[in-house]
Amino acid sequence: MKPSAVLSALVAFLVAGSASAAVTNWGGALNGANEVPANASTFKGNAVCTYDDVVRQLTCTITHDVPAPTSGHFHTAAKGVVGNVIYTFPTLVSPIVASTSLSPAQDTLLKANGLYVNIHTAANPGGEIRAQLEPIVVTDAGVTDGSTTTDATTSSSSSSSSSSSSSSSSSSSSGSGNTSTSSSTSGGTSGKTDDGGCNTSSDSSPWGFGALAVGVAVVLGALRKRRAA
Structure with missing residues (x-):
């Protein structure tokens, strides 16, 4: 040669x-109306997640006001459908931090909005409140998923699970003197967002x-x- x-x-x-890992943000609002069948629960919550699609690691911070939850899970199923449990939360005390590795099939489901989070109670054993995991936008002002906005404290709690993601956003904000924002891609199903905010990060190999x-x-x-x- x-x-x-x-x-x-x-x-x-x-x-x-030298290719880098893409870390994207997912989440949703937990409520009784999202359950199947829907219920009249007055309890609510929010799920804010990061997903590393190279190692297929999903990490979520779930906040809720359910006083006596009996269990909480990640499930596989589209909106409006009941699915199988793929992960049981290690604790039910809010805020819950739950992290699990996804299989290739579950990775595909997540990117098609086919995973959801829910919390169960004795009154509603099938599910008290539920949130479908969908692409979200994280900014310094809070977290927006199209149906709800949480405060910056919740955003920071989730972002800490991916230090490279939050560090990238902080550096960008302090250097320019402006709050960084990012938006979802036009497709809306891949979970990937632009690099203008803290929705993506690079972990160099x-x-x-x-x-x-x-x-x-x-x-x-x-x-x-x-x-x-």
Whole structure:
């Protein structure tokens, strides 16, 4: 293989390895009207989540005012449909922090708005309040999912589960002197948003640009020695 071909192959490998993970935001408002069948519950809540689609890790902060919950879960099903439990919350005390890895099939369901969160009670064992997980926009002012807005405290609680995401937003805000905002993509089902706010973040892999520079330097040094000989 020619030296130039070796160099090109190495550069291509290192650049490909420097691809970053996309962290997106999901969530929704929990209420009795979202349950199947709907109920007249006066209790409410909010789910604010981050999702790393490289390792397929879903992490949610769920706040609620249910006084005596009996269980809480992530389920697979579209809006208006009852689905299977894929994860049981480790605690029911608000705020609940729940994190689980999704299978490839569950990843596909999430991106099609096919996962939901709900909390059960003795009065409503099938589900007291429910929220379908959909793409949301996170700003310094709060969290908006199209049907509800929560305060910045809830937003910060969720964002802490993805430090790279919140750090990216904070740096952008302090540098420009303006509050960063972001919007959902036109499709609305992938969960991906632009990089103007804290909806995306980059987690560089070990094969970053530093490794690229070192690799190129090694190859160039070897080529010089070969020519000198």
